[in-house]
Amino acid sequence: MTASTSTSAATTTWQNWGRTVRAYPVRMVSPGSVDDVCAVVRSAAAEGRRIKVVGAGHSFSPIAEAEDVLMSLDRLNGLRHADRETRAVTFGAGTRLHEISALLEPLGLAMENLGDIDTQSIAGAISTGTHGTGLRFRGLAAQVTGALLVTGRGELVRVDADHSPELLPAVALGLGALGILVEVTIACVDAFDLCAVEKPEPLDAVLDSLHERASAVDHFEFFWFPHTRTALTKVNTRMPVGEGRRPLTSGRRWFDDTLMANGVFRVSCGIGRAVPSSVPWLNRAAERLTGDRSHSDASSKVFATRRTVRFREMEYAIPADQAAGALREVRNVIERERWHISFPVEVRFAAADELWLSAASGRETAYIAVHRVIGEDVGPYFRAVEAIMRARGGRPHWGKMHTREAADLAGQYPKLGDFRMLREELDPEGVFLNPYLRRVLG
Numbered sequence: 001m002t003a004s005t006s007t008s009a010a011t012t013t014w015q016n017w018g019r020t021v022r023a024y025p026v027r028m029v030s031p032g033s034v035d036d037v038c039a040v041v042r043s044a045a046a047e048g049r050r051i052k053v054v055g056a057g058h059s060f061s062p063i064a065e066a067e068d069v070l071m072s073l074d075r076l077n078g079l080r081h082a083d084r085e086t087r088a089v090t091f092g093a094g095t096r097l098h099e100i101s102a103l104l105e106p107l108g109l110a111m112e113n114l115g116d117i118d119t120q121s122i123a124g125a126i127s128t129g130t131h132g133t134g135l136r137f138r139g140l141a142a143q144v145t146g147a148l149l150v151t152g153r154g155e156l157v158r159v160d161a162d163h164s165p166e167l168l169p170a171v172a173l174g175l176g177a178l179g180i181l182v183e184v185t186i187a188c189v190d191a192f193d194l195c196a197v198e199k200p201e202p203l204d205a206v207l208d209s210l211h212e213r214a215s216a217v218d219h220f221e222f223f224w225f226p227h228t229r230t231a232l233t234k235v236n237t238r239m240p241v242g243e244g245r246r247p248l249t250s251g252r253r254w255f256d257d258t259l260m261a262n263g264v265f266r267v268s269c270g271i272g273r274a275v276p277s278s279v280p281w282l283n284r285a286a287e288r289l290t291g292d293r294s295h296s297d298a299s300s301k302v303f304a305t306r307r308t309v310r311f312r313e314m315e316y317a318i319p320a321d322q323a324a325g326a327l328r329e330v331r332n333v334i335e336r337e338r339w340h341i342s343f344p345v346e347v348r349f350a351a352a353d354e355l356w357l358s359a360a361s362g363r364e365t366a367y368i369a370v371h372r373v374i375g376e377d378v379g380p381y382f383r384a385v386e387a388i389m390r391a392r393g394g395r396p397h398w399g400k401m402h403t404r405e406a407a408d409l410a411g412q413y414p415k416l417g418d419f420r421m422l423r424e425e426l427d428p429e430g431v432f433l434n435p436y437l438r439r440v441l442g
Contacts, residue, residue: 005029005036014070016057018312019374020401025052025070032075034148034156034182041180042154044069045431052434053180055124056096058117059399060313062436063128063175073123076182079103087188088145093123093181100186101300109188113137113219114303123181127174128399129359131367132303133348134219134236135320139360141173142353146185149178152427160185170415170422173355175398177419177437178426193245194219194236194302199292206231207324214320214349214366223344224327226334227280228287232344236302247297256293262308269309269373272342279340311343314382315369315397316389317359320349323366329388330370339381343371356415359395367397398440406442416441 014023026049031037044051049068057064073094080090087109091100097111097118104110113132120130122140131139146160149171157164157179159171171178203224206213214220219236248256268286272279296302318326327347334341346369350360359365370385372378378401386394386402395412396402410416420441427433 005031005040014054014057014066016059016064018058018060018310020060020312021062021065023064023066023070025066026068028070028072030072030075034076034150037071037073037076037150037180037182038154038156040069040071041150041152041431045152045154045429049431050433051180051431053123053176055094055121056119058120059124059128060401061128061399062434063398064124065434065436067434071180073121073180073182077121080183081185082107082109084109087190088185089188090146090183090185091122093184094121096121097125098300098304101298104188105191105298107188108191110191110299111140111186112143112189113140114300115140116303116305117307118300118304122184122186124399126172126184127176127181129173129357129397130399131348131350131360132219133221133350133367135214135349135351135364136218138351138353139358141355141358142360143187144168144172144184145187146183147171147181148183149174150180150182152179152429152431156182157426167422169354170356170419173357175357175437175440177423177432177441179432191241192299193239193241193243193296194299195239195244195294195296196302197235197237197294199233200230200287200290201233203229203231206233207327210324210347211321214323221346221348223346224331225283225286225344226331226339226341227283230287230290232290238299239296241298245296246294247301248293248295252293257306260289262306266309269342272340273373273375276340279342282342310374311371312374312378313369313371313400314378314385314402315346315367315400316386316394316402317350317365317367317397318389318392318394320364320366322392323347323349323368326366326368326388326392330368330385333384333388334381337380337384341370341372341381342376343373345370356419357398357413359397361413361415369397369400405439409440 051069052066054064076092077095126141222231222233
C-alpha cells in the first residue's frame with residue numbers, strides 16, 4: 001500500500017445501515033488518491049483477493065458485502081471540475097449527495113432530481129439505481145455523462161462522450177461489477193426551488209386517478225399506512241430560485257420531521273412490535289395526526305428528509321400505469337393474511353431511461369416500496385409483495401432486499417447478456433464480484 005492509503009485490520013464486523021448485511025473483511029482500506037485505488041486493486045488481484053467498495057451503507061441488499069477487502073472512497077470526495085456553460089460537474093466518487101448540493105449552490109446549479117435520503121455517496125447512489133420521484137425526470141444514474149473507473153487489472157478507463165460513449169449506459173449504473181468508480185460527471189441544471197404541498201387524501205380516490213395525477217405534476221409520491229384508508233400525498237412543483245420562497249420555520253421542521261416523523265414514529269413502531277394487535281389503531285392515529293403543510297425552499301432541502309428509525313426495505317419497479325392495481329393487491333393480501341404492518345408503503349415514479357440495468361429502462365416506471373422495522377419478520381410480507389410485483393413485470397431495486405436470480409432476471413433486462421460480457425472484459429478475474437453479484441448476474 002502507498003503512504004496515502006489508510007489500511008486497517010478488520011477487528012470488528014461491518015454492518016449496513018439497515019442491519020441486513022454483516023461482513024468480515026480481511027482488511028479495510030481508504031485510498032487517498034486515484035493512484036492508490038489502482039495500487040490496491042493490483043495488489044488484491046495478485047493475492048487472489050476480491051474487493052468491494054462501500055459508500056454510506058444504505059443499501060439493504062448485500063451488494064456491498066465484502067469477502068476479502070472492503071474499500072471506502074470517503075477520501076476521494078469533493079468537486080473536481082465544473083463547466084458552468086455546459087453545467088457538467090465532476091465529483092470524486094465518494095462525495096455524499098448532501099455535499100454535492102452544497103458544492104453546487106455557489107455555482108447556481110443543482111442536481112435535476114434527488115431521492116429522499118442524501119447521505120449516500122454519488123457512486124453508491126448511481127450504482128444501485130437511486131431514483132427520486134417524478135414522471136418527467138429520470139433517476140440519478142441517467143444524469144451521469146462521464147465516469148472514470150479502475151478495472152479489475154488496476155487500469156484507468158474513462159467513459160464519456162469522447163471516450164467509449166457506447167459503454168456509458170452500462171457504466172453509469174454498473175452495480176459495482178464493472179470497476180471502481182473514482183470520478184463521476186453529472187449533467188446538472190440551473191438551481192431551482194420546490195414548492196411542496198403535503199396533505200392526506202382518500203386512498204381510493206388517489207388510486208382511481210393515480211397515473212393521471214403523477215403525469216400532471218413535476219414530482220408526485222404518496223405514503224399509505226396499512227389498515228387505513230388515507231394516502232399521504234406529496235406534490236413538489238419546480239419554481240425559480242427565491243420566487244415567493246416560504247421555508248419551514250425551524251420550530252415547525254423540528255416538530256414535523258424530528259419529533260413526529262422520527263421520535264413519535266419510533267415509539268409507535270416499538271409499541272407495534274411488542275404488541276402487534278395495536279398496529280391498526282396506531283396507524284389510524286397516525287392518519288388523524290398527519291396534517292396539511294406547504295412550504296417552498298431550495299430543491300435539495302425539499303427533496304431530502306432525515307431518517308432515524310431503522311427499517312428493512314424491498315422496492316420493486318413496475319410499469320407506471322399498473323401502480324394502482326398493484327397497490328390494491330398489496331392492500332388485499334395484508335387484509336387477507338391479517339398481518340399487522342406498522343410501516344407505510346411508499347409509491348414514487350420515474351421517467352423511462354436507456355440504461356442497461358436500470359429498473360426504469362425502456363418504460364415509465366412506478367416504484368412501490370414496502371418496509372418493516374428492524375426486529376420484525378420481513379419474510380411472509382416481502383415474499384407476497386414480491387410475487388405481486390413479479391406478476392406485473394417487476395424489476396427489483398438493486399439496493400433493496402429481493403430474492404431474484406440471474407436466470408429469471410434475464411427476461412427483464414434485454415442487455416443483461418451484454419453487461420455480463422462487458423464485466424468479463426473489464427474484470428476477467430472477478431476481483432469485484434461477491435455472492436450477491438454472482439447471484440444476480442450469473
